[in-house]
Amino acid sequence: MAQHKIIFTGPVGAGKSTAIQSISDVPVMKTDASAKEIAKDKGASTTVAMDYGIIVLDNGERIHLYGTPGEERFNFMWDILLTGGMGLILLINNSSVDPMKDMRFFLKAFEKFIGKTAIAIGVTQMDKKNKPTISDYHAQFASTNMNPPIFEIDARVKSDVSLLVQALLYSLDSGIEK
Amino acid sequence: MTNRSESLSVALHGMDSRSIKTMTLFLERLCRNAAVVALNEQDAQIDIFDNDSTVSKNLLATHLQGVIQKPVIVLSLQGFEYKDVISLAKPLKKPDDMLAALKQIKKRLDKQSLRKSGDKTLVKPLVPRKKEEVVSIIEKNEPVSLPIVQNVTEELREQIIEEESHEQIIEQKPCVQIDEIIELESNTLRSFVYDEDESKKIAKHQTAMLLDENVFNQYIGTVDDVDVNDPSQFENAHYDPAAYYQGVVQNAINTCKKKNQNFLLETHWNLLFLKPRTEEVLFDKSYEELKLFAGIRLKNNYKKKSVSFLLNPFVSDTINIGNALNRFESMETFMWKLACWTSMGRYPKGIDYRKPVYLKHWPNFTRLLITPHALRIAAMLVLNPSTMGNIAQALKIKPQYVFVFISAAYAIGLAGQGARFSSSLVSALTKKRSLNEVLLLETLMEKLHGGSS
Structure with missing residues (x-):
């Protein structure tokens, strides 16, 4: 049976683990380490390997939710995780030093995968720092042929994460009827 | 006597x-x-x-x-x-x-x-x-x-x-006449304290509200004089935002942004505080009252009852907003909602229903009122401009859902029309998928939809 995956990616502290936790039907499996030694000021813990959650559908099928490692030294795992992925959720921490640079980095890193599937971008921590705005993020795509959904989200709020995933799926196919 | x-x-x-x-x-x-x-x-x-x-x-x-x-x-x-x-x-x-x-x-x-x-x-x-x-x-x-x-x-x-x-x-049956918006140049005294720093500490996060078809008519409202879902009546299925409170608020927002100054828009019934620097507003009444007020057509002469709107600049440390700091919301969220309630399933006058409409980019849906099929409409429109009728046809939905979405997107400057687009029928973005894939996506969407409301 084919594996159906949705990949969550983004820099350290963007809220990938929290977002997966928000929509997973099972307790999320985490492989965290103390942030102390690797990512100071990024929160109590960060994902050094990956997060894993599941959405269980009414017909019994499962959608696997994978969160990529936040640390670049684990990038070798990305290709493995992407295999069979339906689309990419990119989370950006708006309160980081240069969120636009973060976004460009991940867009570049996942360019091929996005080209074959779709992407939806969630901007977190906007209550801490409201600039850049959502419009500023959209402006980054003005010269490209991409026009992805970009939403302000609180990774702890299920409906926020759910809407982002819905937008990803409609980007894949707006003909889907609920 | x-x-x-x-x-x-x-x-x-x-x-x-x-x-x-x-x-x-x-x-x-x-x-x-x-x-x-x-x-x-x-x-x-x-x-x-x-x-x-x-x-x-x-x-x-x-x-x-x-x-x-x-x-x-x-x-x-x-x-x-x-x-x-x-x-x-x-x-x-x-x-x-x-x-x-x-x-x-x-x-x-x-x-x-x-x-x-x-x-x-x-x-x-x-x-x-x-x-x-x-x-x-x-x-x-x-x-x-x-x-x-x-x-x-x-x-x-x-x-x-x-x-x-x-x-x-x-x-x-709206019948009050709108007066000119009177903009007072002098700073009217408002004696109490509004603390800008304190405002930043208050969480104003409001999760999107998702409406489905069942509650649409009840929540958004409908008009009696035209069947907006009948293509032969599309010609008359529009409304003029300028004739409603929506237009008044839009003008007030433009003014405060142009002057980059806080303003207060007041009527006998309500007050609206506008803060251009943070792009926020505060409406002093309930949304139920806003909804009712939004539906009143103000520009109409057959009954001479006037509504005066006063637009005053105010300085941020002299406004009385009591404990209402958490009631500030983004201008975009407010205008989107106001447009939905004004539209009641109609499209705005500035849009020609015969011409394709474009969507500049996806609306920030997590902070907006989500009308039925709004995400599908957005997904389709960001790729291909299309007429509102075509969208309804391609997605197999009632035109009123497209009209209300376009009204809201148009109100915040996301939707518009350009002559360069063809008006040919476009189809919804659908890849050739196996039946299993289609079923999987639909089941997943149903699950997510249920979980996000």
Whole structure:
């Protein structure tokens, strides 16, 4: 049976683990380490390997939710995780030093995968720092042929994460009827 | 009963719509038209202030600080003493006090007119007093909300009920005339504290509200005179945002952004605070009231009842918003919602239903009211501009859902039209998928949809 995956990616502290936790039907499996030694000021813990959650559908099928490692030294795992992925959720921490640079980095890193599937971008921590705005993020795509959904989200709020995933799926196919 | 031509004209300040109605009927019925409410404040001979709400206190404070050119009557629970100002105790139990006050003023005005001094002021102007002095007098009264008139006669009560039922009709068959928005250049005094730093600490996060088809009509509303889902009636399925509160708010937002200054938009019924720097607004009434107000067509001449809008600049440290910091919301969220409630399933006048519409980018849906099929419409439109009819056809949905989405997106500048797009029928973005894939996506979407509402 084919594996159906949705990949969550983004820099350290963007809220990938929290977002997966928000929509997973099972307790999320985490492989965290103390942030102390690797990512100071990024929160109590960060994902050094990956997060894993599941959405269980009414017909019994499962959608696997994978969160990529936040640390670049684990990038070798990305290709493995992407295999069979339906689309990419990119989370950006708006309160980081240069969120636009973060976004460009991940867009570049996942360019091929996005080209074959779709992407939806969630901007977190906007209550801490409201600039850049959502419009500023959209402006980054003005010269490209991409026009992805970009939403302000609180990774702890299920409906926020759910809407982002819905937008990803409609980007894949707006003909889907609920 | 006094002949209406002999009646004094009064302007009512700081009263909500119900108080205005009560006072109007009180003057008409119990005071037998000794005074009538003027259609325009400028035409009034007397200013009557209610001094028992915070907003009205502010209005009165501002008024008394300036040169007072007309007689002033203050209605107050705890009495009010101020030179040459007539104070009447609330609630007004009998018309006697009011009649006596009006009689006294009429005498003064008659004397003034006999003098024919050429001085345009009707009474001797009062010397403006210091702000602190005025505020201390006014703040003797704590803000309370009590009826202006007590012991309303049965006749008056019936009249009010009748008027209120009529008001419901007005809301459905809009019939008030919009006045010019009056923009005051001077900074009107609003005495209390708004702390910009404190505001930043308050979470204003409001998760999107997801509407499905079942509650759409009830929540958004519908229009009676046209079937917006009948293609043969598309021609008439539009509305003019400028003729509604939506247009007034849009103008106010444009003004405050242009001037980069905080503004206050006020009517007799509500206040809207606008903060361009943070792109936030605060509406002082409930959303239910906003929804009702949004649906009233303001520009219509068949019933001459006017709504005045005052647009005042204000300085951020002198506005009274009480504990309402958490009620600020983004201008975009507010305009989107206002447009949905104004649209009621119609499209805006600036859009030609025969031409393709484009969507600049996805709306920030997590902070917006999500109308039925809004995500699907957005997904389709960001890729290919299309006519509203085509979108409805391609997605197999009712046109009203497309119209309301376009109304909201147009209101925040996301949707528009350009001549460069073809009007050919586009299809929804659908890749060739196996039946299993389609079923999987649909099942997943159903699950997510259920979980996000």
